[in-house]
Structure formats: C-alpha cells, structure tokens
Amino acid sequence: MAMSDKAENTGEKIKGAVKKNVGKAVGNERLEAEGRAEQAKGGLKQAGEDVKDAFRS
Template sequence: MSGNEKSQAKGEQAKGKAKEAMGRMVGNERMTAEGRAEKTKGDARQAKEKGKDVFKD
C-alpha cells in the first residue's frame, strides 16, 4: 500500500505543477491557486510516507 501512496503523491505533485503552470500561462489565478494546492497536497502525502518509512523497521 505504501508504494501506491507514494505514486499517488507523485501524481498529485505533477498534476498540481502542470495546473499551476497552465494557470500562469493563461492568466487564470484560480487555476494557479488550485494547482498550488494540489502540489502542496502531494508534498504533504509524500512527507507522510517518508515519515512512515523512517519509523518502519
């Protein structure tokens, strides 16, 4: 399950980054903010998974 969570985090980060870039390109602040939020969500998920790995024996 951990591998699935990690890949989901990477996907969210990539999707958020793309959405943020597209929002900047077209000048849509809402899209930019949504992309930034998705990227942050992916970052948080990735940090959580790294924390689990640290405490996993």
C-alpha cells in the same frame, strides 16, 4: 501499499504543477492557486509517507 501511495502522491504533485503552469500561462489565477494547493497537498502526503517509512526501518 506504500509504493502505490507514493506514486499517487507524486501524481498529485505533477498534476498540481501542470495546473499551476497552465493557470499562469493563460492568466487564470484561480487555476494557478488550485495547482499550488494540489502540489502542496501531494508534498505533505509524501512527507507523511517518508515519516512512516522512517519508523518502519
């Protein structure tokens, strides 16, 4: 289960990065902000998974 969570978190970070870059390219500040938020959310979730893994070891 942890591997699928990690993949999902990575996907969310990538999706956020794409949104951020598209928003920046077309001058859409809202889209860019949404992308940044998704990237941060994916990063936080990933950090949580890393902490869980550290305690499992």
